[in-house]
Amino acid sequence: MLAAVKTTTYREINTQEWDMPKLEEGEVLIKVDYCGVCGSDLHAYNHASSYHFVDLPRVLGHEISGRVIDVVDERDQQLLNKHVFVESIQYCGNCSNCLEGKTNICLHFNVIGLHYDGGMAQYVKCKSHFVQEAPSNVDSSVLSLVEPMAIAIHAVETISNVKKGHKVLVQGAGIIGFFVAITCKELGAEVVISGLQEDKDTRLFHTENFGITSYINSELNTLSQDMDVVFECSGSTRALVEGFSLLKKGGDAVWVALYEQDIELPLALIVRNEWTIYPSYGCVPTDYKRALEIIEKYTNQLDSIVTYYPFEKAHLAFEDALKKKVLKPILTF
Incomplete structure (x- = not known):
């Protein structure tokens, strides 16, 4: 064969x-x-x-x-x-x-x-x-x-606590990010998805077909910093850390991607804001x-x-x- x-x-x-x-x-x-x-x-x-x-x-x-x-x-x-x-x-x-x-x-x-x-x-x-x-x-x-x-379902419906009306940011314009965003939308959440500038014309424009708002990363500072849940699906360690800046106190960070290097985390901020971190695998x-x-x-x-x-x-x-x-x-x- x-x-x-x-x-x-x-x-x-x-x-x-x-x-x-x-x-x-x-x-x-x-x-x-x-x-x-x-x-x-x-x-x-x-x-x-x-x-x-x-x-x-x-x-x-x-x-x-x-x-x-x-x-x-x-x-x-x-x-x-x-x-x-x-x-x-x-x-x-x-x-x-x-x-x-x-x-x-x-x-x-x-x-x-x-x-x-x-x-x-x-x-x-x-x-x-x-x-x-x-x-x-x-x-x-x-x-x-x-x-x-099914990987997106596991992250959203099995691991996370996404509910109707929650504000959700999905980082990463790959297929897992798209499917996480779609699944959150199915639960009644207000969803935005973000990606790189080069994603804008090749990947992010597809969000229109699913009724999901998209941003490039440089535009995220225009969002209010009160996301209930941030899903990191890009595999970028920089995005992982930046996601905390948009997470409300007591919010949840769900890590779905895999990473090729280790990083330092803002541990004091994580404790003071009572952010909960949920890894989701497979x-x-x-x-x-x-x-x-x-x-x-x-x-x-x-x-x-x-x-x-x-x-x-x-x-x-x-x-x-x-x-x-x-x-x-x-x-x-």
Whole structure:
């Protein structure tokens, strides 16, 4: 089969012949239709220090949708020929965190496409209990958006305390920032999203399709400093610190992005203002159900924020994403 493979520590990804996955007990084989390029994929592509755990060569990709074409176990026969999407965080189910429902921080978890080969290939194998059948009324072209939407659902509805009427700032004009903003709007919050100057014409203008107000970062000083919640989704440590300046006393800071370096925090201000910090990582299985509901509601608008690339042009998709030329690149197969 053909796959888009990260082979070296250099900033490159190559389309090449790759071994067909061999199924083991409990696994299914998926013919991939679409695979999104995620921020985590970009970190791995850049060989960022926090992603040195990714062994090379590696087929990246965890935002996977496709059709099941083979199974091993009799109990999985009902998945044959069904359109499905894949849960990215693949947990043990037995550790203390899993038993508390916190499968996203399983003590032994793996992420498909990082710890082992993922969906940027014509075929991918996966344990059947991490495969969810897609509703027939959700178009397969947007199914690979379910996973990033589930991450937003987890941050907004599981981790944070966003309520109707809350003032919310979302920092970061990438797909997670967009989906966090949409989810907050669904809860009745007053939402603004911010990004860089270069985001204005390539990414931020899409907010109009969702009824969300956007600002470039240099304009944020015109906002009142009384945000109930600030979501940091950009991955910028500078933005993370600046977010506190717009947070009201007693407000919440929710950190959704991953960062490539450590920083000093204004600890005295955090204590004196009783700001609560909530890290949010990944999602749990129940987040996907709610994600599907929002994906279904906004299917027409979501198509406008996606740029599709044939998987043979994976390198271009990665480069365009890094240069912020597109909001959401998705590889097609």
